[in-house]
Amino acid sequence: MEKEHGTAPIGTISPLSAKSDRPQEYYEQIKKKFAEERDLRLSYRPEGTAQYTSDLSGELAKYEIDPYGGEIKPREPINDTVECLFIGGGFSALLTSARLRECGVESIRIVERGADVGGTWYWNRYPGAACDVVAYDYLPLLDEMGYVPTRHYAQGPEIFGHCQAIARKYNLYELAVFQTTVTSTTWDEDEKMWNIGTDRGDRLKARFVICANGTLSKPKLSKISGMESFKGHSFHTSRWDYNYTKADLSGLADKVVGIIGTGASAVQAIPRLGAAAKELYVFQRTPSSIDIKDDWETDQKWAAKLHPGWQAKRRAEARREPELTEKQKAELAAMSPEEKVRRQENANINYMMRIHKRIEEIVEDKATAEALKPWYMFMCKRPCFDNYYLPTYNRPNVHLVDTHGKGITEITAKGPVFEGKQYEVDVLIYATGFEVQKTGIYNQIKGEHGLDLNDKYRDGIRTLLGIHTHGFPNLFIMGGYQASFQFNLTDMLQSQGDHIAACIDYTRRHGYDSIDVTPEAEEWWVQEVIEHRGKTTRNQDCTPGYYNFEGEFQRRQDGNYNGGFNRYCNHLDEVKAKMEAHFVFEKK
Numbered sequence: 001m002e003k004e005h006g007t008a009p010i011g012t013i014s015p016l017s018a019k020s021d022r023p024q025e026y027y028e029q030i031k032k033k034f035a036e037e038r039d040l041r042l043s044y045r046p047e048g049t050a051q052y053t054s055d056l057s058g059e060l061a062k063y064e065i066d067p068y069g070g071e072i073k074p075r076e077p078i079n080d081t082v083e084c085l086f087i088g089g090g091f092s093a094l095l096t097s098a099r100l101r102e103c104g105v106e107s108i109r110i111v112e113r114g115a116d117v118g119g120t121w122y123w124n125r126y127p128g129a130a131c132d133v134v135a136y137d138y139l140p141l142l143d144e145m146g147y148v149p150t151r152h153y154a155q156g157p158e159i160f161g162h163c164q165a166i167a168r169k170y171n172l173y174e175l176a177v178f179q180t181t182v183t184s185t186t187w188d189e190d191e192k193m194w195n196i197g198t199d200r201g202d203r204l205k206a207r208f209v210i211c212a213n214g215t216l217s218k219p220k221l222s223k224i225s226g227m228e229s230f231k232g233h234s235f236h237t238s239r240w241d242y243n244y245t246k247a248d249l250s251g252l253a254d255k256v257v258g259i260i261g262t263g264a265s266a267v268q269a270i271p272r273l274g275a276a277a278k279e280l281y282v283f284q285r286t287p288s289s290i291d292i293k294d295d296w297e298t299d300q301k302w303a304a305k306l307h308p309g310w311q312a313k314r315r316a317e318a319r320r321e322p323e324l325t326e327k328q329k330a331e332l333a334a335m336s337p338e339e340k341v342r343r344q345e346n347a348n349i350n351y352m353m354r355i356h357k358r359i360e361e362i363v364e365d366k367a368t369a370e371a372l373k374p375w376y377m378f379m380c381k382r383p384c385f386d387n388y389y390l391p392t393y394n395r396p397n398v399h400l401v402d403t404h405g406k407g408i409t410e411i412t413a414k415g416p417v418f419e420g421k422q423y424e425v426d427v428l429i430y431a432t433g434f435e436v437q438k439t440g441i442y443n444q445i446k447g448e449h450g451l452d453l454n455d456k457y458r459d460g461i462r463t464l465l466g467i468h469t470h471g472f473p474n475l476f477i478m479g480g481y482q483a484s485f486q487f488n489l490t491d492m493l494q495s496q497g498d499h500i501a502a503c504i505d506y507t508r509r510h511g512y513d514s515i516d517v518t519p520e521a522e523e524w525w526v527q528e529v530i531e532h533r534g535k536t537t538r539n540q541d542c543t544p545g546y547y548n549f550e551g552e553f554q555r556r557q558d559g560n561y562n563g564g565f566n567r568y569c570n571h572l573d574e575v576k577a578k579m580e581a582h583f584v585f586e587k588k
């Protein structure tokens with residue numbers, strides 16, 4: 001039988017799906033436990049995002065060094081002009097470049113810190129790295145590339161290879177500058193050009209600049225007392241040291257390994273570490289929710305039947321709101337807003353209790369199984385999907401060190417300490433994640449009148465669609481705040497890339513040199529973002545994590561647009577249909 005290759009929507013729980021014979025008291029008890037766990041976590045780390053550092057300098061500089069790119073060879077500084085310059089060479093740059101090429105833009109340069117394109121998939125090469133979004137949806141430009149992924153869920157090397165293939169097809173290597181970090185991006189009002197400085201002494205000029213630096217790019221570390229004193233080997237998951245572990249991890253056979261963190265990266269790496277290491281200690285603060293990952297090799301019979309344009313059609317279908325029957329519509333219409341929230345919460349709790357049951361069924365040691373249970377609503381934290389993670393805890397060499405929400409707060413020369421017990425490890429792996437959604441990482445962006453983007457945002461982020469910000473003409477931001485959030489990030493990035501290419505095309509075709517959003521259009525969007533945020537207390541109710549700024553207070557405009565992806569795409573279309581109403585175009 002042919003496999004079901006359909007798109008599985010993640011993160012949507014309908015109030016219609018709550019079917020339970022349980023009394024409401026059961027759900028209230030669980031919600032109470034969720035709140036207690038959240039309060040406990042917050043009490044240990046009230047400082048919110050400040051508990052982390054992404055300033056990886058001095059003793060910590062080693063955690064950011066690229067282990068994959070080889071020696072950085074000296075080169076002469078570059079001093080020239082291109083039409084479009086991308087800061088970052090991941091999917092944002094690749095899929096937007098493809099659209100720009102289709103509009104006839106010839107002069108495109110990618111400036112990238114790594115030694116190749118690929119972004120996330122260049123950096124994250126830890127064992128087991130793979131994507132949790134169905135590959136036929138996640139890998140962009142499949143129609144254009146004439147490519148069908150080899151598996152239902154693609155693994156890291158295949159995705160990285162796809163990035164390289166896109167760069168080759170669209171001739172993006174020719175002008176690309178690798179192992180180079182953009183440090184300044186300054187608008188020249190007279191020339192209507194951006195001046196771009198780098199850490200290699202380049203002085204680049206570009207008519208259009210696209211901040212394509214990703215949403216989770218800069219590794220961060222938990223601030224743990226004594227971490228600099230650790231005498232063993234250590235690295236961050238996004239800078240995996242295969243020289244030390246060896247490609248097949250055989251270098252760990254006689255090693256005691258510690259890993260701090262149990263987020264999506266750790267969940268994929270831990271099964272491989274458990275199988276390879278002499279001993280593995282997993283230091284957990286908050287457990288992830290782990291569901292089944294239904295993976296298989298692509299059915300070639302299915303692939304052979306695909307018609308050109310199949311991915312575009314599939315993406316359009318995924319965007320459509322699910323069709324409700326007349327009965328379901330009537331049921332929803334009869335529900336009060338409170339009843340909708342209650343039923344949605346109950347359905348969410350039912351899902352999480354199924355996650356708990358799975359743990360009980362798989363993990364043999366009762367105490368370990370209890371410690372692995374996540375006590376929060378689904379989607380409070382990034383959900384994980386993995387078939388090997390939970391069984392790993394049945395291995396005799398794998399030990400869960402549950403810190404009951406406290407986390408590791410002390411590391412000595414020998415390794416982490418928890419509740420007075422020293423865990424001696426040879427190697428310590430930080431799976432502690434990334435700084436979230438900063439527009440100008442490593443880079444100072446200065447627009448009209450020398451205004452620094454960070455200064456503009458100090459009193460709240462201000463953009464149109466998360467892409468344009470007034471006073472910064474010809475600058476486009478991808479994957480930033482005030483844009484929609486999609487579990488399939490490439491869907492969102494493609495919608496932005498299409499929009500940016502259309503804006504640049506319009507500007508060029510009409511003989512303009514610059515495009516800037518009007519203050520009115522920007523204000524409209526800021527209000528739109530505010531209107532859709534904070535409708536529920538869900539963010540505050542969640543256990544802390546990067547989705548809710550570690551429990552910190554946030555101005556309502558300083559986050560994603562919560563009106564839904566469909567509505568976001570409709571707004572993109574509306575803006576494109578009335579360019580002159582939303583932007584000021586100028587000639588030199």
Ligand code: NDP
Nearest residue numbers: 131132222261262263264265285286382407408431432433
């Ligand atoms: P995360 O930010 O998700 O996880 C960081 C982990 O470190 C958390 O478990 C956190 O605990 C833990 N932590 C932080 N400080 C301490 C401490 N002092 N002691 C113990 N634990 C600590 O980072 P990841 O790299 O795992 O994932 C980042 C994102 O990348 C994902 O959310 C996802 O969007 C993406 N990704 C996607 C993948 C996929 O498609 N499968 C795979 C990998 C990543 P706590 O939860 O308590 O904060």
